[in-house]
Amino acid sequence: MSQAALRIQKISGHAGSIPGEDTQRQFTVCKLVDTTTCIGCKACEVACMEWNDLPFGETVFDNSYQTMPETRWNYWNLILFNEHEREDGNMMLLMRKDQCMHCAEPGCLEACPADGAIVQYTNGVVDFQQDKCIGCGYCITGCPFNIPKLNKETKRVYKCTLCSDRVSEGLEPACIKACPTGCLHFGSKDDMKLLAEQRAKQLREHSNYPDAGVYDPAGVGGTGVIYVLHDAKNPELYGGLPANPRVPRSVRLWKGPLKWLGNVAMIGGVLGLAVHYLRYGPKESEEERHPGGTP
Amino acid sequence: MKHEQVLPPGNVLRYTLNERITHWVAAGSYIYLLLTGLAFWSPWLFWLAMILGGGQISRLLHPWAGLIFFLSVAYMYKLWASQMGMTPNDKAWMDSVGHYIRNEDSQMPPAGRYNTGQKFLFWGFFWCAIALLLTGVVLWVPNWIPWSLRSLRYIAVILHPIAALLTIALFLIHIYMGVFAERGAFSAMIRGYVPAAFIRRFHPGWYEEIVGNSPSPRK
Numbered sequence: 001m002s003q004a005a006l007r008i009q010k011i012s013g014h015a016g017s018i019p020g021e022d023t024q025r026q027f028t029v030c031k032l033v034d035t036t037t038c039i040g041c042k043a044c045e046v047a048c049m050e051w052n053d054l055p056f057g058e059t060v061f062d063n064s065y066q067t068m069p070e071t072r073w074n075y076w077n078l079i080l081f082n083e084h085e086r087e088d089g090n091m092m093l094l095m096r097k098d099q100c101m102h103c104a105e106p107g108c109l110e111a112c113p114a115d116g117a118i119v120q121y122t123n124g125v126v127d128f129q130q131d132k133c134i135g136c137g138y139c140i141t142g143c144p145f146n147i148p149k150l151n152k153e154t155k156r157v158y159k160c161t162l163c164s165d166r167v168s169e170g171l172e173p174a175c176i177k178a179c180p181t182g183c184l185h186f187g188s189k190d191d192m193k194l195l196a197e198q199r200a201k202q203l204r205e206h207s208n209y210p211d212a213g214v215y216d217p218a219g220v221g222g223t224g225v226i227y228v229l230h231d232a233k234n235p236e237l238y239g240g241l242p243a244n245p246r247v248p249r250s251v252r253l254w255k256g257p258l259k260w261l262g263n264v265a266m267i268g269g270v271l272g273l274a275v276h277y278l279r280y281g282p283k284e285s286e287e288e289r290h291p292g293g294t295p
Numbered sequence: 296m297k298h299e300q301v302l303p304p305g306n307v308l309r310y311t312l313n314e315r316i317t318h319w320v321a322a323g324s325y326i327y328l329l330l331t332g333l334a335f336w337s338p339w340l341f342w343l344a345m346i347l348g349g350g351q352i353s354r355l356l357h358p359w360a361g362l363i364f365f366l367s368v369a370y371m372y373k374l375w376a377s378q379m380g381m382t383p384n385d386k387a388w389m390d391s392v393g394h395y396i397r398n399e400d401s402q403m404p405p406a407g408r409y410n411t412g413q414k415f416l417f418w419g420f421f422w423c424a425i426a427l428l429l430t431g432v433v434l435w436v437p438n439w440i441p442w443s444l445r446s447l448r449y450i451a452v453i454l455h456p457i458a459a460l461l462t463i464a465l466f467l468i469h470i471y472m473g474v475f476a477e478r479g480a481f482s483a484m485i486r487g488y489v490p491a492a493f494i495r496r497f498h499p500g501w502y503e504e505i506v507g508n509s510p511s512p513r514k
Binding site: 013015070111114134135136137140146248250253254262263270281282283284 | 437
């Protein structure tokens with residue numbers, strides 16, 4: 001979905017400059033998910049399907065409240081439930097709204113070879129352009145959060161758009177609008193960060209959560225979705241939220257040094273062979289080289 | 296081959312029809328793989344995929360072409376592996392490879408049906424084809440690899456281009472030798488036969504076997 005009001009700052013698989021780069025400044029937008037006030041009602045899941053017109057698929061019951069094991073190509077917003085027993089023996093039902101994190105340094109975009117199939121807007125939203133997607137699935141490998149999913153029928157990859165169509169019109173994403181407890185907030189990254197820190201401080205000082213904190217991982221340059229967690233030291237408890245997510249090292253190696261080395265080797269190889277031919281020529285026989293007898 | 300090819304006088308059959316077909320199936324699939332692979336390798340070469348029918352088609356067909364390439368290489372293994380074993384003579388050949396590079400072929404130890412460089416080419420392509428197949432299957436269906444086994448994808452995504460780059464090195468040398476440097480080698484792979492003088496010059500060891508009337512040089 002191309003969003004006319006949004007300017008682009010990064011394009012996947014793109015050679016050359018970025019059209020319209022730096023012609024307009026925008027606030028970096030951010031979703032704030034306060035897991036401590038989420039009640040797991042799944043209104044955000046429904047709103048996401050409604051607004052994005054996603055076809056309904058079968059749910060999977062696995063002895064928990066969770067709708068299905070992980071997000072799907074047509075299910076972009078999923079609350080992950082974890083029945084966690086604390087050290088003091090108390091039970092906690094941890095719930096985290098899982099969706100695309102809209103990383104500042106998106107691994108999907110870095111891994112993508114198709115020109116323009118993944119873009120990052122100036123406001124930080126990372127969006128897939130399915131008309132340009134070639135279905136290679138490298139974004140699946142590049143993502144440290146297990147978000148992009150392939151549709152086997154269309155052979156294109158889909159994920160949360162951060163409702164870029166709504167955001168470009170000045171509206172909040174559908175999930176935010178639907179949240180009944182106010183655990184979801186939307187605004188500029190700076191404002192959301194401030195709000196999240198305030199809430200975490202409140203939890204530390206006025207509730208029994210001394211380890212409460214904000215999840216905004218630096219390994220991917222920060223994310224466009226930040227969480228307030230009761231226990232920021234163990235983000236894995238929240239549906240496997242990685243403690244230190246980063247673009248996989250092999251993807252970095254492949255797109256960085258290997259590409260450089262490979263290009264030099266290929267160009268150098270062709271040039272080297274050409275020079276060899278000019279210097280030594282073909283393997284002629286003695287008769288061909290010295291017609292009329294050996295010198 | 297049931298029906299022996301009728302050769303012009305003074306010529307020797309170097310590659311049977313079977314071998315030639317296998318070679319060109321491998322060559323055709325490899326060139327398609329190379330062009331589409333280069334399109335995925337660099338944004339500056341993505342236009343290659345456009346020429347070949349678009350990114351989606353290239354992505355769809357690249358794995359199938361890879362399968363054809365692997366099968367043809369596997370069949371080459373059946374055809375040629377027994378003739379590609381390294382011998383003490385190959386060690387001597389490698390020691391004087393500098394002469395070979397400078398076209399001082401008279402100072403080279405006599406090569407057999409395949410010289411040491413050709414043997415390296417064969418084994419290089421063979422092992423790279425296996426690596427490309429294994430990593431390629433992972434890249435073919437990344438969505439089948441569960442999140443818990445994602446390290447497989449991380450390995451594949453780096454090993455596949457490394458193996459491909461190695462084959463490109465082999466491929467460039469192969470084209471250079473077969474088309475430019477060694478006159479007569481290209482038509483050997485087209486028509487199947489070469490003048491006896493070609494054998495005497497480039498594969499003197501094999502020439503000895505044939506002329507010395509050893510029982511069937513082709514096993």
